[in-house]
Amino acid sequence: MGANTVAVLMVETELPIMMTCADAAIPKGTVLKLSTPFTVAASSANADLFGGIAAEEKISGDGKLQIAVYRGGIF
Numbered sequence: 700m701g702a703n704t705v706a707v708l709m710v711e712t713e714l715p716i717m718m719t720c721a722d723a724a725i726p727k728g729t730v731l732k733l734s735t736p737f738t739v740a741a742s743s744a745n746a747d748l749f750g751g752i753a754a755e756e757k758i759s760g761d762g763k764l765q766i767a768v769y770r771g772g773i774f
Contacts, residue, residue: 705729706752706774713771715754720766725757731768739768 705728718731719738725731731739733750742750751768 708752708754708769708772708774710773711769712773713769715751715767715769717765718751718768719764720757722760722762722764723757724759725753725766727753727756729753739766 705726707728721740723740725741729752730742731750731753732742732744732747734740739750751770752772752774754767754769757763757766
């Protein structure tokens with residue numbers, strides 16, 4: 700997937716779960732990679748381990764270290 704690829708939620712089949720993330724910008728709908736258990740970051744390669752889809756926007760420098768992540772749904 701390209702760097703600007705975003706997923707659009709069509710049908711919510713599961714509620715998002717909170718996962719740990721770095722204090723970096725993550726746009727809503729970004730495909731995330733799983734780096735350690737319950738830790739995600741923006742995916743940058745096709746071979747990355749799928750972590751989920753960002754359910755909310757994460758603003759860089761806001762001090763939040765968790766983000767809501769969809770692990771299931773129709774996108």
